[in-house]
Amino acid sequence: MSPTTDHRLRVSRDWSTRLLDLLFPSRCVNCGRPGAALCADCLATIQPISSPTCPRCGNPLSSPDAVCFDCRAHPKTITQIQSVCWHDEVARRAVHALKYKKRRDVAPELARFLVAKLAVSELDIDLITGVPLYPVRELERGYNQADLLAIHTANARGLAYKRVMRRTRATRDQIELDAAARRLNVKNALFADEQQVAGKNVLLVDDVATTGATLEACASALFQARARGVYGLTVTRPRPGN
Template sequence: MLDLVLPQRCVSCRALGENLCGSCINGFTILPSLHCPLCNAVIAKPSTLCRQCRRKHPKLRGIVVVGSYAGPLRKAVHGFKYQSRTSLSHNLGQLLSASIIEAGVPPSAAIVPVPLHRKREAARGFNQATLLAQEVSETLRVPVLKDGIARVVDTPPQVGLSRSQRLRNVAGAFSARPGAYCRGGVLLVDDVATTGATLVTCARQITQEGGAPWVWGAVLARGG
């Protein structure tokens, strides 16, 4: 409602006019780098996993990342998620779509937002991953499938945990409907990935329980 009444300001630099201005978008530290999105090992092809991570997660084909979780992108994601600036989903979703196309992700049968626990989604009023997935869905013309996977355990926040602690934290947190994704590959969308533990765990459920042949992850930002 407030957006309709007040003039818009850039979520990052507060300039009047747009909810996210062009110069802040230009200030994003755009990835992909030639580092494995899970372990930072050097890789040959951007967005793919290194050989060791591929062996561990053979059905997670890669993770597309728009940029580093720093500077204006961090402010944009923060405003989107915690200040309910949901109108940012359009700009951010467009950026995510462009990165997915650039990475050469093969056509998927479904786009899947990483689910929030229903209590957390009710408290926030929306799931930021769902809003992003809807934008990507419009651009790629692939349907969003929301009810194929659920967050069945309300896990504590991952902030401050190591990679192995995060994996333990989210193990068993997600449940996929058997056969929900048997029609083809899945593009799994979230806002931020730090160690990738959530993406790895969801991808495992989507392939092992849900029946998808492969999963690609796609996130706005990679945290440090």
């Protein structure tokens, strides 16, 4: 597909999305109430992760201030991963609607959690980017949900959003795979733009961190392009054992 065709498709999709927004105003993805994409009542039920977590990968821990078993067994490349909420009930439905039901209006609601986390963290970030999708998948979906979250977060925090990575081959949806298969699935499938990331601290945004394999693969690509630090930040993470 030529870049022009790609662009035209994108523009017509944008228009049809806007028309649909006018005809059918937003409803809460959880309770269906008209108004916001996530109403205040449903938003308030989303559970933040408040237990101690691994300072490296964000896994829940029984004792604070030590890296988790997984980080000791498989040392990670990524500087740090943090997630804000548990991936259950309302949060899970909201992420699902954003990813699979074309509810891009959920992105600003979920980005609030990332913005709040950044407001209390002491990360020194030069740019924000989203975990990339393979271009064909992004075209099918009409957007990359991770980029939408990254853009809303960057705007709210007055930080620079940039697209600095691309997928160089199609990968299967991580949700279908176990941990080892996930690591293989994304290995060497990503490429980062050295001109944009060399010497920079990059905040890498995604909707959910399951094993962290995708964030880790992105971090490898970013470090190959000489990024200084790579900080993963996701809205949700499944509870241990889920």
